[in-house]
Amino acid sequence: MAIIPQGSLFSWNEIAGLGDLERLRLVLEHLPDEALMQKLEKARGKGRDDYPVRAMWNAYIAPVVFQHPSVESLRRELSRNGQLRWLLGSGDRVPSAAAFSRFWKRIEAHEAELESLFVALQQAVAASLPDYGKRLALDSKAIRSYARHRPKNTAPDGRRDGDADDGFKTGHDREGNTTKLRWFGYKLHLIVDSTHELPVAYTVTPASKADVATAHALLDKLQAKRPEVLTRAEVLVADKGYDDSKLIMRQWDEHRIRPVIDIRASWRDGEATRLLEGQTNVVYVGDGRVFCVCPETGTMRTMAEGGFEEKRGTLKKRCPAQAYGLSCAGVARCPVARGLRIRLNMDRRLFPPIARGSARWVRAYRKRTAVERVFSRLDTMYGFETHTIRGLKKMRVRVGFALVVMLGMALGRLREGWSGKLRSFVQVA
Known part of the structure; x- marks a missing residue:
């Protein structure tokens, strides 16, 4: 937690039963963010400290937890909610919109520390959940850029997004109808624990990046920096977009992870058996x-x-x-x-290794929907349906920040005895 050394002059010390504030308290008290806070304070140096680093960091967590659609919405809430200002450590002052914007640029400059915070939260969750990371699900999600489509040979400016490109996806509903999605923006590639629906690994790429190639890149990253994740995993589930012989072989041959991946139709027309x-x-x-x-x-x-x-x-x-x-x-x-x-x-x-069509394969594949539910929460609860983000780095940091808050909420619930409610974002009591 970014601890605020501040005494209270009001009768707001007991906030355990205040509903929305309780959810925010869970995240603030259990985030292992002290190392990041010290680096941000060191980067500020001896300049003006109108809005302390720790208060601003807490203030950026608040709109995610409270599901505020914008910074302005949060500022209006801060102006009328003294309990919230006290909890964040901002005193009687409400940070300006420019202060929020400047502080987020400082966070973007410490992307590596944010990723370290994500890893530290995973390790803390794994210490409380022995089965965390054993059963995984992998998928990608389209995230549109806030910028309009970038015409070719156009000079860059602040309104365009030079990192995004066009993505295409084909889906099928339960009736067999084909749906095609085209968007300008990015892809979030996410591995989640399918039992507890918590993130395990992620990356953000331009929308045109292939799912299979990114899956290999994710495994390379985990193998180089976090091999314990691959050692702990037993099963990885994915849809037919990841049907690739090399990927299937790699999971089992190198890491002893049983792949449960749907298969694409690849036989000649008319060939039945x-x-x-x-x-x-x-x-x-x-x-x-x-x-x-x-x-x-x-x-x-x-x-x-x-x-x-x-x-x-x-x-x-x-x-x-x-x-x-x-x-x-x-x-x-x-x-x-x-x-x-x-x-x-x-x-x-x-x-x-798990026979296709067997009861065990079917049970395992049903867990694939866990990653879709996490995507849904990112859209509806973490604001990615109505975001205003341009640029790959900003998108990557925003996604990482949202996943840090998600893990922080889960860790707080685990440490306070609410392990049965890890999937729920709103209801904690």
């Missing part, structure tokens, strides 16, 4: 499911799952007749009546 290598009556389909064909009747049945053998690098498949007690006329002379093993390297996309 393929014969499994080395077998005479076993076929598979484009989504990785495996079937045996009865030698007598030609009936095709889904083979039962027998689990994954890590030392052998194989998936076990069992005879459905024996596994489920079915009647099969050809079981006596079926070559796979006792089951079979499928090597992962037969096709790394189709045959990952």
